[in-house]
Amino acid sequence: MGNKTSVGILTISDKGSRGLRKDESGDILVRTMEEKGYSVLKREIVPDDRRQIADKLSSWVDKDGLSLIITSGGTGLSPTDVTPQAMQDIIDYEVPGMAEAMRAASLKKTPHAMISRAIAGVRKASLIINLPGSPRGAGENLSVVLPALDHALSKLAGDTSDCAT
16 A cells, blocks of 8 residues: 555654654654655644644544554653543544554563553544654554554555455
8 A cells, every 4th residue: 555645643742842852753753654655744743732632633634634644652651641532532443453562562672661551543544543752662663563554554445355365
């Protein structure tokens, strides 16, 4: 699917939104997705604000028709980490296997993975995946879900063929 897929990269960071921190995670995500043949059409940084996150995700799906949105940041336990709540506000349903796979892979590297609240979900025919805010964590977690992306996006686009080959 790759190059036919419209992608948005949304970084959630108070400091990044004020220009006080370079968006290294966003850089890694854009580079990885473009190397894999995806078309990154949108990239923005918003503060750790539940309404702003939800509004941006909804707009990118409803108005811009993006097939895939990858977020970075706001998935931990601090009071400002509200990305999962914003996701719950706007998705139709979760795709728990993606988040479970990311946490399982991350647990092999750090016990801190167990406090991740990242989720993946669907709004209309768009897949939205939360990744950690650290550049390393974002890149590693993206590598976990990449092998399943084309198939997931194909199914969301209406493919009704059998999954078994």
